[in-house]
Every structure is written in C-alpha cells, then in structure tokens.
Amino acid sequence: MSTILKWAGNKSRIMPELLAHLPDGDRLVEPFAGSCAVMMNTDYRKYLVADINPDLINLYRQIKEHTRPFIVVSLSLFTQNTTDESYYRLREAFNHNPALPLLDRAAHFLYLNRHGYRGLCRYNRRGEFNIPFGNYSEPYFSLEEIEAFADKAQRATFICADFRESLRMLKTGDVVYCDPPYHDTFSKYHTNGFGKDEQVALASMLADASEKNAVVVSNSDSEFTRHLYRTFNISKVSVSRSVGVAAGEGKRASEIIAVSAFLAASDGAAQ
Structure with a gap:
C-alpha cells in the first residue's frame, strides 16, 4: 500500500524485508510515524503511532476523524492553487496564521508536501516550514491512499x-518498530534536529524495552x-534514495535493520 505523503525514507519499498522481521502481536508501537507505511502494510489489531511533529499527527487525526471534509478541503487547495505564487501564499498562511482551523492546517500540510521540492518535510529553528516550491506539472492527489x-x-x-514519552507507554508484548531520523542523513527533520545524543538515548531505551518486547x-x-x-541482530539492506546520497553514489544507499536479540532468539527457536 502506498502512502498519503511523499516522504524521505518511506518504507514502502522495503516492506518485504521489514515484514520478515516484524513478529505477530496485538499492538504495534511506532515512536516515529513518518509516512505510516508500516502501519498501512501490516495487520496488527491495534496501533500506537507517535511523532514529535504536531502537523504530521494533526494530519493523521483529521483524516481519521473527518475524512470527507478533509478530502473536500484538500482537493480544493490542489485544484485552485497551481502556481509558485499560490504555493508561497499557502506556506505563509500555514506558518503565520494562528487562526487556521486544524482541518485546514492538515489540508495545507498535504498540499505543501505534494507541491514542495521532493516532498521534503523540514522546519527552521523558528518552527516554520521552509521547503521551496517543487514546480511539478501535476502533483498527485492521494485520494485512494x-x-x-x-x-x-x-x-x-x-x-x-x-x-521517550511513547516508549514509556509500552505494554508487555507490544511490538516496537522504530524508524528515527537517520544518523548523518535525515537528522534535521524537525526544528531542533536529531543528533548523536538522541540516537544514543533511543538505542538505550530500546535495549531496555527489548527485555519484554520485540x-x-x-x-x-x-x-x-x-x-x-x-547487542541486536543486524541485517543490511540496499535501498533506493533521492535524498542524502553523496555525489557519485547513484541513488542507492545502505541501511540496517536491527532486531532485538530476544526477538532474534525467539525466531530461531521457532524455526
């Protein structure tokens, strides 16, 4: 299943590799929502999906709770705002109009994602969305998605x-999938970034969580x-990527899938 948003690091293309490592369970917990590709391509009974980006979470809540009004407002933005001038006008409203209703803000976010350069999501230190116009001839409106x-x-x-907050909400038996901003690749995803200290803190919490959770x-x-x-079982995958790849490397990059030792041992015993 493809996703609503264009998204750097979208996991849709490597779902076969991920599905080989994701075990059965009642609830999947994702502390980094991203494009929600994993939620859309798995079949858990329940999901806890978190992200530090309030615009991303607002988008998903509005679609869940107000599907038809969201589609109507979003489609109107797509059909009536096709130039770079209209893009920057809507970006200005998104960044500086505190009275913009949450439903409209979610529609603006989708519009900016589909019309902005490469579908990137980036904010400056003031919390302003600052991706330039992408100049696409016919941006895709993701109605089916x-x-x-x-x-x-x-x-x-x-x-x-x-x-930190979402991992503290874990229940014994939850399956955890983490797709954080990548080290030295997508670390400037939201306002204050995601540097080495954050990577270390995340790894430490996941090591603790792996005692009771996959x-x-x-x-x-x-x-x-x-x-x-x-201490995890590590697999290497080669992925297609248009962002964060150095010149001369083409459009592929290496990623890892790290699986907790507890889960890897359980899989081995089952086989």
Whole structure:
C-alpha cells in the first residue's frame, strides 16, 4: 500500500524485508510515524503511532476523524492553487496564521508536501516550514491512499510525543518498530534536529524495552549505528534514495535493520 505523503525514507519499498522481521502481536508501537507505511502494510489489531511533529499527527487525526471534509478541503487547495505564487501564499498562511482551523492546517500540510521540492518535510529553528516550491506539472492527489488510511486508522491512536514519552507507554508484548531520523542523513527533520545524543538515548531505551518486547529498528548503515545496536541482530539492506546520497553514489544507499536479540532468539527457536 502506498502512502498519503511523499516522504524521505518511506518504507514502502522495503516492506518485504521489514515484514520478515516484524513478529505477530496485538499492538504495534511506532515512536516515529513518518509516512505510516508500516502501519498501512501490516495487520496488527491495534496501533500506537507517535511523532514529535504536531502537523504530521494533526494530519493523521483529521483524516481519521473527518475524512470527507478533509478530502473536500484538500482537493480544493490542489485544484485552485497551481502556481509558485499560490504555493508561497499557502506556506505563509500555514506558518503565520494562528487562526487556521486544524482541518485546514492538515489540508495545507498535504498540499505543501505534494507541491514542495521532493516532498521534503523540514522546519527552521523558528518552527516554520521552509521547503521551496517543487514546480511539478501535476502533483498527485492521494485520494485512494487517504480513504484506505482513514479505514485503517480506526485501529490506531495517534499522539504527538517524542520517543521517550511513547516508549514509556509500552505494554508487555507490544511490538516496537522504530524508524528515527537517520544518523548523518535525515537528522534535521524537525526544528531542533536529531543528533548523536538522541540516537544514543533511543538505542538505550530500546535495549531496555527489548527485555519484554520485540524491537525492530531501521537506521543508516554506519560504524556508529552498528555500535549502538551491537547487542541486536543486524541485517543490511540496499535501498533506493533521492535524498542524502553523496555525489557519485547513484541513488542507492545502505541501511540496517536491527532486531532485538530476544526477538532474534525467539525466531530461531521457532524455526
């Protein structure tokens, strides 16, 4: 299932590899919502989906709770605002109009994502969305994806929280999938960024969580990340990427999928 948003690091293309590592369970917990590709391509009974980006969580809540009005407002933005001038006008309203209703703000977010350069999501230190106009001839309006998401979202709870808060909400037996901003790749995702200290704190919490929960983590493939998850079982995957790839490397990059030792041992015993 493809996703509502264009998203750097979208997991849709590597779902076969991820599904090989994600075990059965009652609830999947995702502390980094991203495009929700994993939620849309798995079949857990319940989901807890979190992200530190309030605009992302607001989008998902509005689609879940007000599907038809969201589609109407969003489609109107797409059909009536096709120039770079209209893009920057809507971006200005998104950044500086505190009276913008939450439903309209969610529609603006989708519009900016689909019309902005490469579908990137980036904010400056003042919290302003600052991606330039993408100059696409016919931006895609993801109607099918919105409708499918609205149906699946009835199983999900969406919260605006950082990974520390969402991981503290774990229940024994939850399956955890973490797709954080990648080390040295997507670290400037939201306002204050996601540097080495955050990577270390996340890895430490996941190591603790793995004593009672199945934990699966994606990240860039580097000496640093391999050291962070040295107690996990690590697989390497090659992925297609248009963002964060150095000149001369084409459009592929290496990532890791780290699986908690507890889960890896359980899989081995089952086989």
